[in-house]
C-alpha cells in the first residue's frame with residue numbers, strides 16, 4: 257500500500273525493538289527442522305497442524321505452547337540458528353537495534369546447560385551489527401510463575417559465568433505473580449549494575465506497574481497497556497516519561513484487546529505516554545515489528561510523524577550508547593524526509 261498522499265508509507269521507520277522474546281521467534285519451519293536435527297518427536301504431524309494451535313484464549317494458553325515448542329532447542333547451534341533467523345528478518349523490517357529477552361530458567365529446567373542457551377544466543381549477537389546491521393543487547397528474563405529463589409539462583413550463575421547480559425526482565429504468567437514477589441532479585445541485579453525491566457499491566461492490573469516502578473525500580477515497563485484503567489498511574493507515567501514497550505498484535509492475539517481497532521495505543525500516544533511498538537513473540541502473533549507498524553497505519557491511519565515519534569521513542573528508551581542513539585535518530589529524520597510527499 258503506497259498512499260503518500262495520506263502521509264502514510266509502506267516501509268516502517270528504522271526502530272529499536274525493545275520487547276522481543278527470542279524463543280518467541282521460533283518459526284514452525286525451524287521447530288520442525290530442529291526436531292528432526294535433534295531426533296525429537298513433535299505432537300503434530302506437520303506445520304499446518306502446529307499452526308492450527310496458534311489460536312490463543314489468553315496469555316497462559318500461549319505460554320503452554322511457547323514452552324512446549326522450546327523442547328527442540330537443545331544445542332548451542334540451535335540457539336544461534338534461532339537468533340540469526342530473527343536478526344535477518346528483523347533487519348529486513350527496519351530494526352536497527354534490538355534488546356533481546358531470553359528465558360534461561362525455561363531451558364535449564366529442561367536439562368539444557370545455562371552455558372548452552374546463553375552462549376548460543378550470544379554467539380549470534382556478537383556479530384549481529386556486522387552481519388545484519390543490528391546492534392543488540394541480551395536481557396535475561398525471569399519466570400514470575402516460578403519461585404524467586406529459582407531466579408536468584410540462575411542470576412548468580414549468570415553473574416559467576418560473566419554472561420554477556422545487559423539486564424534482567426520479568427515475564428510469564430502475570431496475574432497472581434505481582435512484581436513485589438521479586439524484590440530481592442531486582443535488588444541483586446541493581447547491585448550487579450544490570451538494567452532492569454519487567455512485564456506489567458499486560459493482563460495484570462495497573463497496580464503492578466506501580467509495584468514494578470517502586471519496588472523493582474525498573475527503567476521500562478513491558479506492555480503497560482492496563483495503565484489506561486488508572487488516571488493516576490497514567491499521569492505519573494506521562495510526567496516521568498516511563499517507556500512502555502507496547503506490542504499491539506500480541507495484545508490482539510492474546511485477547512488483551514478484542515481487535516486492533518480497540519487498541520489504546522493511539523490514545524496512549526496522543527496523551528503523551530512514552531510508547532514504542534514491538535513484536536513480543538513474532539512467530540506466534542502474526543508479525544514482526546514492521547508488520548505491527550503497517551497494521552497500525554492500515555487500521556489507525558498512523559501518519560509518518562506519528563510513526564516517527566514511536567520510532568524515536570524506541571531509540572531513546574533503549575540501553576544503546578548515546579552515540580548509537582544519535583546515529584539512529586538521524587536515520588529516523590532521514591526516513592521522514594523520504595516518506596513525506598515532496599514540498
Ligand SMILES: [Zn+2]
Pocket residue numbers: 275277427455478536
Ligand atoms: Zn512479552
